[in-house]
Amino acid sequence: MKLPITVSEESKEPIYHQIESQLKGLMISGQLVPGSVLPSIRALSNELSCSVITTRRAYQNLENEGFIKTIQGKGTFVNEVDQKSKDQTKEQVASSILEKTIKDLKMLGMTRSEAEKFFFNAMDKKWGENHYE
Amino acid sequence: MSNFLLKIDQLTKTFKYFEFGPIDVRVEPGTITALIGSNGSGKSTFFRLVMQLFQPDSGHILYFNGELDSNDSRIKQDMGYAGGDLYQAFGQLSIRELANLVRYWYENWDEQKYQELVDRYQINQKEKYTNSSTGTKKKIAFIFALAHHPQLLLLDEPFSGVDFVSSRKMQTELVDFMENPNHAIILATHQQEEIKALCDYIWLLDKGKMIGIYEKDQILESWAYLSLNKMPESLRKHPHVIQMDSHPNRIITDSLAAIEPDLEQLGIEVTHYQRLELDEILTALLERA
Numbered sequence: 001m002k003l004p005i006t007v008s009e010e011s012k013e014p015i016y017h018q019i020e021s022q023l024k025g026l027m028i029s030g031q032l033v034p035g036s037v038l039p040s041i042r043a044l045s046n047e048l049s050c051s052v053i054t055t056r057r058a059y060q061n062l063e064n065e066g067f068i069k070t071i072q073g074k075g076t077f078v079n080e081v082d083q084k085s086k087d088q089t090k091e092q093v094a095s096s097i098l099e100k101t102i103k104d105l106k107m108l109g110m111t112r113s114e115a116e117k118f119f120f121n122a123m124d125k126k127w128g129e130n131h132y133e
Numbered sequence: 134m135s136n137f138l139l140k141i142d143q144l145t146k147t148f149k150y151f152e153f154g155p156i157d158v159r160v161e162p163g164t165i166t167a168l169i170g171s172n173g174s175g176k177s178t179f180f181r182l183v184m185q186l187f188q189p190d191s192g193h194i195l196y197f198n199g200e201l202d203s204n205d206s207r208i209k210q211d212m213g214y215a216g217g218d219l220y221q222a223f224g225q226l227s228i229r230e231l232a233n234l235v236r237y238w239y240e241n242w243d244e245q246k247y248q249e250l251v252d253r254y255q256i257n258q259k260e261k262y263t264n265s266s267t268g269t270k271k272k273i274a275f276i277f278a279l280a281h282h283p284q285l286l287l288l289d290e291p292f293s294g295v296d297f298v299s300s301r302k303m304q305t306e307l308v309d310f311m312e313n314p315n316h317a318i319i320l321a322t323h324q325q326e327e328i329k330a331l332c333d334y335i336w337l338l339d340k341g342k343m344i345g346i347y348e349k350d351q352i353l354e355s356w357a358y359l360s361l362n363k364m365p366e367s368l369r370k371h372p373h374v375i376q377m378d379s380h381p382n383r384i385i386t387d388s389l390a391a392i393e394p395d396l397e398q399l400g401i402e403v404t405h406y407q408r409l410e411l412d413e414i415l416t417a418l419l420e421r422a
Binding site for chain 1: 163164165304308311312329330331332333334348349350353354357389404405406407408
């Protein structure tokens, strides 16, 4: 199974963290349902061209947080996550996406009000103009 | 817990025009190591010493947690080696005949596995070994190395001269091989894509000396191109600035973590970050040596 994960060459975010947050994203959005089998550490490392040290770290963190479970000799599986921690994670992932975007906008030399204008324009396009009324 | 497939201490071997070592390395189960170095840096010597095709002048090699005596013939049973045109002396044999010979050496030879691999790589077993192409010879050596279920695979340039499709298949084979947590691979290769996709550790060999042992992702995350909003000349003297380019202002650093606080203190803003390619980093490391 190939997971829709990509490691960015232009992000200072450590690779294990990129893998971790993208896997979380797949789980809370329901693309990875509870019980799904994750690729082995070696197989995912090969797909993403990273080392098993990195992938293992991502898996270990996810396991510590209860997102996945490794059964010796059987593989790694997606856990059932309760709504509360789903919501929490959603917020965390969302704010880290926004933080990254804001950083990029700052790098472009945008002021806050310019960025706000762009942001709301983009929101209007994607969600439809009436959303905020 | 000390768990290793290979532990090498102070290994040396002197040739007329080449001095190898002293080398200290160890290989843990579950890892793939890329052995990297220019031509003539000692990669093949390393493999031959490990395979006991050469006797070292000094130092020693411990295999498989040191449980087996280094003269124990089981050591070779548990190692799979492909490289150095091992089979050229038997070039007049057909591939099938050669397989029968190799099969005789290995207690764990798995004929079914061998057949599977020969079919997968579409090897014509009736062909004489010596008449096979370079790439086919590589594939045959690779198949022989895998067909007796080793724990430790030693691959000397396994992909060079091998076609793209077969090379992908070989990679998959190696990934499957590594599903057993007790296995490990040491791989000498010049192919950056394979190093990136397969390896966890990098050993950098230069003129017979091990000049660096790195965790692959760690150097990838540590080295970076940083575009800066301003670039004072004093930055050139910073120990972690490897290169400086103006128009646009950009530096290469070998330690992002070390340079970031210094840049901040100087009021310099990083406007863009980009990772270096692995071969750019390795080239810089080799040049520095």
